[in-house]
Amino acid sequence: MRAFAELLDRLVLTPQRNAKIRLLSDYFRATPDPDRGYALATIASTLSLKAVKPALLRELVMERMDEVLFRYSYDYVGDLAETISLVWEPSTEAGSEAHDLSLGAIIHLLQSVGRSEVRGLVRSLLDQMDSSSRFAFLKLVTGGLRIGVSARLAKQAVADVGEKDIGDIETLWHGLAPPYRELFQWLEGKADKPQLTTPAVFHAVMLATPVGDKDLENLDPADFAAEWKWDGIRVQLANLGGTRRLYSRSGDDISGAFPDILEATDFEGVLDGELLVGGTSRTNQATRTFSDLQQRLNRKTVSAKMLEDYPAFVRGYDLLFSGTVDIRGDGFLARREQLAGLLETTSAAHFDLSPLVPFSSWEELNRLRSDPPDPVIEGIMLKRLDSPYTPGRAKGPWFKWKRNPxxxxxxxxxxxxxxxxxxxxxxxxxxxxxxxxxxxxxxxxxxxxxxxxxxxxxxxxxxxxxxxxxxxxxxxxxxxxxxxxxxxxxxxxxxxxxxxxxxxxxxxxxxxxxxxxxxxxxxxxxxxxxxxxxxxxxxxxx
Missing domain, CATH: 2.40.50.140 (Nucleic acid-binding proteins)
Structure with missing residues (x-):
């Protein structure tokens, strides 16, 4: 646990992206299984633990110190986990020496105890740790790391361990589970590449860079297509081998909240698009606001009334796989042609094609961007006509030009x-x-x-x-x-x-x-x- 605590401390104090990646990759190389896999899951927010509420932690610390003194301490420090880690006085029964339990052992204990036993376990573990380990432990159980490391940055560090492309990691990611033993075994050359049980996996999405002051000066408008940027959420819809999945842009599986979309997916392939809410009837497909879409998000199940009041649909942007054929290496126009043909045969209530915006100059496009025809439009997307679908945010192929706030x-x-x-x-x-x-x-x-x-x-x-x-x-x-x-x-x-x-x-x-x-x-x-x-x-x- 002390090695994990030291990693968190160093990540918080390291602002540079590449330096954070080096810290993570060095930790993953030096740390044995399953600790490194659990650390990865903690940082990438894929670890499921019994919730330890802040109220419980406050009750535990009140057993050891004066309430007024704790309130003053908390007000001065400003962070609950940091305050408790500093003021906690171990019980004399715990002994004078702190024990260095492994991260894997601590997670096993948390996953194995019943709800009524959580309080005693947390108290016991706090008694056995030093201040730094207590801080890391409290961040672990409350789910509030806030160390300036995204899931993608953690995946990049994992890719660096085995000198792999991050796209390979993201393709495997949702088919694997903590502590990721088979992933690290493959990265270290000790095992074959993990075989996923479902073909409908998430593929890393292609992202756009914001248009800067001079980005368009040396670019020819004739080399680009323009689309409206809609105020929904970017999704990836996969239907392969009889398995259907709907993923968010970050790869979260949101299929449970949108069974209507999955049921209407009668084509095979992988589609990139925008998830939106339409009208309140099958014949009224007018795009509604993001707040309407929020009524459907973050739900495990949805009622029949919710499906009727907030009918969702996907506005298609791109096609990654046509059937089982990977077409990401084709140019944008070629992929769009296949996407258009596919969507012609789908349910009009659940799918449509993102329209292209005609323009002949950057000045004309700027006017359109500033005054779009629908308040749900956030701006313009620019895509090179010959651009392949490349994961990540490479500057040049795709731009986003948002309207003024x-x-x-x-x-x-x-x-x-x-x-x-x-x-x-x-x-x-x-x-x-x-x-x-x-x-x-x-x-x-x-x-x-x-x-x-x-x-x-x-x-x-x-x-x-x-x-x-x-x-x-x-x-x-x-x-x-x-x-x-x-x-x-x-x-x-x-x-x-x-x-x-x-x-x-x-x-x-x-x-x-x-x-x-x-x-x-x-x-x-x-x-x-x-x-x-x-x-x-x-x-x-x-």
Whole structure:
């Protein structure tokens, strides 16, 4: 466990991507099975453990220390796992020496105990560990690593161990399970490549790079096709060997939430597209908002009413396999021609073809991008006509050119500590706009954001929260926000929809703090009516 704890500590303190990959690959080479496989599963979020709630951890630490002292400690440190790892006093019955249990042994214990035994096991394990191992253990059981390592970066480190292409790892990934013994045996040349039991596996997707200021200057528009970029989620649909699967862009199996799509998949092959929600009848296929799609996401099963109220469909972008034939090496136009022929025979209620956008110059395309025909469109996708389907994000073949974001001025209302490197700062902010209530102006929360600002700006925001906190609700701080005193921020966001789940009645898509408006008083911030007008009129801020 100490080796895993040291790995986490070093990853948190290492900002460079390549350096993180080296740390991971060195760990995987030096660590025996099953520990390295469990470490990989923990970092890639594929490990299933009995949930250990923060409330249980607080109860355990209250057995060992004064509640007020713990609250002060937690407020100072800002991270629950780090606080407990530092203040935990082992029981005298546990002995004076910390034991270095292996990561695999700890996971085996957690997976084998009953629900009623979890409390005693967690207490016992905390007693046996040193401070660093306790921190890693608590991050493990709460599922909140926050070490700046994505699943793809971890897979790249695994690929480096055996000098393999990351595409090979991602193709195998969903057919394997922790602790990935057969994967590491193959990477080290000790066994043959693992054979998957299902042919409908996930294949690494091809990604686009954002259009920069000068990216298009030396490119010929005649070499590219343009498509609308829709506000759904990117999916991969596979039907091979009698097995059907629907995957998200990151490779998560979301088949259970969309049985209607799988049932309508009467073709064999692998399709790349956008998952969207259409109209409320089979004859009305108008594309609905992302908030409608959210009603279907993250569900293991869906009711008949949910299927009727939120009918899903896939807008086809590309074809990876035509039947069992891999066509990813063909050019984009050749693949699209096969995709078009395939979709002509499918259910019109569940599939359609992403239309091409005619254009003759970058200026013309920019005008179309800025004023698309449907508010659900996020922008433009550009694809070289001859581009093969290459996993990853190579610059040149595909670009995404998003339309300008919405912008509003809002007032900070609440703040909360961040995690990891930001655990000492108030970096998660709730902001609001003005609306009339009982004959007077009042602020109503409309969103949360925890990025978009620089480190220097974070210092300014953190200092304001600390100096102007008026109420505390657990880890949340309410800050002073009045018409003539408060902090105004410019918030940029990609879209906005009505929402019955929020008090304001609106929900923002990907909000971020784009600018600190120290030149404005809170009374000058925007009003809720402005946001509602954006929904009703599709108006977009310059």
């Amino acid at each position: 919405y912008n509003v001025d809002a007032v900070l209302m609440y703040a909360q500590r961040g995690h990891g490197k930001r655990s000492s700062y108030y970096s998660d902010f709730t902001f609001g706009v003005w609306t009339e209530s009982d004959g007077k102006d009042t602020l109503v929360p409309v969103g949360k954001a925890y990025f978009g600002f620089t480190d220097a700006e974070l210092d300014v925001l953190d200092r304001f929260v600390r100096n102007n906190t008026i109420e505390r609700f657990g880890p949340v701080r309410s800050v002073r926000a009045e018409p003539d005193f408060g902090f105004v921020v410019e918030v940029a966001f990609e879209g906005i929809n009505r929402s019955g789940r929020h008090k304001s009645g609106v929900a923002m898509r990907f909000p971020r703090i784009s600018r600190l408006r120290t030149d404005k008083l809170p009374r000058d911030a925007d009003r809720l009516a402005t946001l509602i007008a954006m929904i009703d009129g599709g108006a977009r801020q310059p």
